[in-house]
Amino acid sequence: MNRHLTPQDPTPSALGFAMPAEWAGHAATWMSWPADDELWFGHLPAVRAEYAELVRTIVRFEPVELLVRDDESEQDARRRLGDLAQLRYHRVALDDVWIRDNGPIFVRQDQPDAPGPLALTNWKFNSWGGKFEWRHDDLVPEYVAGQLGMGHWDLPVVLEGGAVEVNGEGVALVTRSCLLTPTRNPQLSEADYARLLGDYLGAERVLWLDGGLENDHTDGHIDTITRFTDAQTIVTSVAEDPADANFAPMQANLARLREMRDGQDRPFRVVELPLPAVRLEGAEGRLPPTYANFYIGNGFVVVPLYGDPNDERALEVLRPLFPGREVIGLMSRAIIEGGGSFHCMTQQQPEGDVWPGP
Template sequence: MENLTPRALGFRMPAEWAPHAATWTAWPYDEEKWLGYLEPVRQEFAAFVNTLARFEPVHLVLHDEESERDARQRLAGPITFHRIPHDDLWLRDSGAIFVTRTPPSGPVEVAAVNWEFNGWGGKYPAQQDNQMPLQMARILGMGLFEAGIVMEGGSLEVNGQGVGLTTRQCLLSPARNPGLDEEALEGYLQQFLGIEHLIWLGNGLEGDHTDGHIDTLTRFASPYTIVTAVCPDPDDPNHRPLQENLEILRSLGGFRIVELPLPKNPLWLDSETRLPLTYANFYIANGAVLVPIYGDPHDEQALEILRPLFPGREVIGLQSRYLITGGGSFHCVTQQQPAGAIWPGQTR
């Protein structure tokens, strides 16, 4: 019922640069999942979490005893450990999405939204991951709104003022919400996240098993600044889709559009699977922006483009050469919990 939705109660999803109480993420486990790269993945992940913990508290989800023992040996700082069985570490997609409201008197209040997660259209097991928002809300004692449709946090980008970005390739995938068209999906996003105007881009990166998540392509750096990935090589399969997205963004008016190159050199998981390397999968934390880099000639150029866009934040490049073998990077593994008082409303 509409009168029970977050929007009706004054909640909406804030921008990522709004103050955080903490970041949620999960520790990598299972050598088989990581195709033999688990140790170098854990090394990169530890560097990421230890850097993040310099700027804000971290809630770290652990699958089992071995994961907890390993994580405790590698990590330091304000980190809270939670033993929760899960399928994989991509909490941007499986975790709760948080929304906030500012009542007439008193502090900002924070609630959570639970979407269904089906492993990016049934590509991977997701039964345990689909329970993650319930677990997060339980731990926090937080009210949880039930949206009832499939949605992944990596498929959405917001500016905190009612504007959102997404791709048709992902949201209109028939393996996610068959029967829901653009108008219906916009209605859900309006009612549950407060997105009043949704900008639809086209397709995503070659090799992206999420079907074109926006957080590998195009990001808000401020309410009116959009950073978007480009590929200048006309022979690269990524060139045309990214150019088409750029043209859509340029046609909007009212936004500053900043071009961010892809890494120069492609990386391949195997002879048929190109990895979706991108600098756009950065994570905006309190006081910092953590950017994936790959030992690529474009790494420093990307950091120099991003630094002036985030005044007051330290823009830090961290290696993601092995983490990207799982299909994502720092934004994909994180979910920000906005600062504010816990809204203890009943599960809806």
């Protein structure tokens, strides 16, 4: 029986839990099958083809727990994927595909030489400030906790997984444009967020960038622009055309990152990652393609590509940053029509024995 914990209970941090870095070992990757053609502006068949290739790639390296919302979705997924050895299907009511944001955020009580007990945090999800339907998606963390028999904290605070990037050593990166938007938690200040991320994700130092990409419906998630590749290395997106609306904010982020320090007052190694060179337009204006929305798993990194002149350049930047991992580029040209890519579509379950609660 998994136990529900509330803000009145001891926090994860008080019990020694913290969110592991993405490169820590995974027990599985949780994903949600794309289902709504209207949300994909008529591109659903092409989206599903790209998504199936993403699932097939990840399942080569680690188990995938795939949520499907109805008969049609499950039949389509099984037709494209079959019954792969490390793939398990779950029938769950869903609104959309972005499980990074609506899914659980796992925390672990690490030991000095081994992964410790694993729990999860269940934050509120309101579809990036009420932009789309969300009520089914907001229930996914509870479903996952029930499937795993896992203790978890239920929090009355809106927070998406793509809004927080951690290095596994107490540092978290976030953006003001996202967390401080009035459609999420208008009552919360930067200091309030720092306390919450410390108490519930183990962040000892929260570092703030100002904003993200033009026309990003997440209001500038950190995982679309700036990522840790190890505890001391940050890769950050840059635009190369001074006339591009993304040029100035990305340069401001770059300058700020170069001034930042970790918990031991050491500067980070900051690596520039080009944005795609060609401006992409979708049904609702400019699309926000980015190579920073990669996903790190057991022995691999999967990077979204767009058929852009900078695709190979981006892979060349990223490969040396992940020694011992296969850096794999996969097409995301149809997927980006929905506003996100591979990191947005995945949520890692770290290794660790299930913690049922105190």
